[in-house]
Amino acid sequence: MSTRSRPAVQDRASRPVISRARAATSAPWPPRTALVTGASSGIGRAAALQLAHEDTRVLLVGRNGVALDEVAAATGGHRFATDLAVVGSENAVASRAVEILGDIDLLVCSAGVGAAGPFEAMSSTALRNLVAVNVLSPMMLVRAVLPAMLERGEGRILLVGSVAGALGVRGEVGYSASKAALIGFADALRAEVAGRGVTVTLVLPGAVDTPFFRRRGAPYVRRWPKPIPPGLVAERMLAAAGRGDAEVWVPGWMSLAARVHGAAPPIYRRLANVFG
Numbered sequence: 164m165s166t167r168s169r170p171a172v173q174d175r176a177s178r179p180v181i182s183r184a185r186a187a188t189s190a191p192w193p194p195r196t197a198l199v200t201g202a203s204s205g206i207g208r209a210a211a212l213q214l215a216h217e218d219t220r221v222l223l224v225g226r227n228g229v230a231l232d233e234v235a236a237a238t239g240g241h242r243f244a245t246d247l248a249v250v251g252s253e254n255a256v257a258s259r260a261v262e263i264l265g266d267i268d269l270l271v272c273s274a275g276v277g278a279a280g281p282f283e284a285m286s287s288t289a290l291r292n293l294v295a296v297n298v299l300s301p302m303m304l305v306r307a308v309l310p311a312m313l314e315r316g317e318g319r320i321l322l323v324g325s326v327a328g329a330l331g332v333r334g335e336v337g338y339s340a341s342k343a344a345l346i347g348f349a350d351a352l353r354a355e356v357a358g359r360g361v362t363v364t365l366v367l368p369g370a371v372d373t374p375f376f377r378r379r380g381a382p383y384v385r386r387w388p389k390p391i392p393p394g395l396v397a398e399r400m401l402a403a404a405g406r407g408d409a410e411v412w413v414p415g416w417m418s419l420a421a422r423v424h425g426a427a428p429p430i431y432r433r434l435a436n437v438f439g
């Protein structure tokens with residue numbers, strides 16, 4: 164741990180929980196530096212707070228400057244406000260990260276948007292924005308930081324997916340498809356960089372208690388499962404990235420649904436039709 168002083172963190176999600184396990188990369192853990200998108204809210208914010216507890220220097224990316232200021236004050240990190248849906252923003256983020264942090268030990272791509280309702284009613288503008296933020300922006304950002312990681316032979320990439328991407332959820336067609344694309348991206352990228360010192364971890368959360376649902380314009384209405392705290396997702400996904408795990412489901416039991424989906428698709432479809 165460094166002796167660098169840091170401001171007091173008042174958020175419950177910021178407990179020092181990051182394991183010190185070693186992974187298939189020589190990148191240090193806890194990381195010295197991290198670039199975190201979606202850091203102004205929810206899961207990304209919780210991850211930034213937990214990283215700061217481990218003296219990781221963070222660059223916080225989001226659009227909401229006021230929220231970023233609050234997280235920057237709590238973490239001692241720097242903030243960079245930008246719209247990741249805008250072409251070229253990823254290069255601006257990557258340049259700023261190198262300027263502020265130097266080498267990036269960990270990239271956390273948490274920025275994302277939801278969309279709910281019948282697919283035929285989704286506007287083309289909303290669909291384009293969904294794909295730009297959920298799919299293109301993490302791909303572009305990884306592309307921007309990966310060459311330096313590969314050159315150094317170390318680095319960790321942590322992508323925030325969703326169970327919706329693995330299962331395909333009715334009423335969330337565009338969102339499910341965007342997160343399914345992220346699963347394909349993570350799998351292919353992991354295979355491509357294997358043995359070159361860079362790990363790729365995908366987290367698949369279920370419902371999480373964040374402003375996500377309000378912002379997508381449709382509240383979470385299921386009685387079960389109950390949304391879990393963003394601090395728990397951050398804790399599990401950072402631990403998985405520390406170990407260099409390929410993926411982590413939060414809560415873990417949700418992987419059962421994916422196993423049924425993969426092993427017996429007709430049975431899964433029947434159950435999904437009954438239980439939604």
Ligand SMILES: NC(=O)c1ccc[n+]([C@@H]2O[C@H](COP(=O)([O-])OP(=O)(O)OC[C@H]3O[C@@H](n4cnc5c(N)ncnc54)[C@H](OP(=O)(O)O)[C@@H]3O)[C@@H](O)[C@H]2O)c1
Pocket residue numbers: 200201202203204205206207224225226227228230245246247248273274275276277296323324325326367368369370371372373374375376378393
């Ligand atoms: N909440 C859930 O139930 C749940 C479940 C599974 C997966 N996830 C995934 O978890 C990730 C984080 O979601 P969350 O629950 O933490 O939601 P959240 O609280 O709404 O946070 C979303 C974050 O993404 C950022 N963002 C959205 N659009 C952006 C854009 N165009 N440019 C830059 N930043 C943008 C937001 O920044 P600003 O606020 O500054 O605009 C915010 O920091 C997402 O990828 C989401 O798909 C969420």
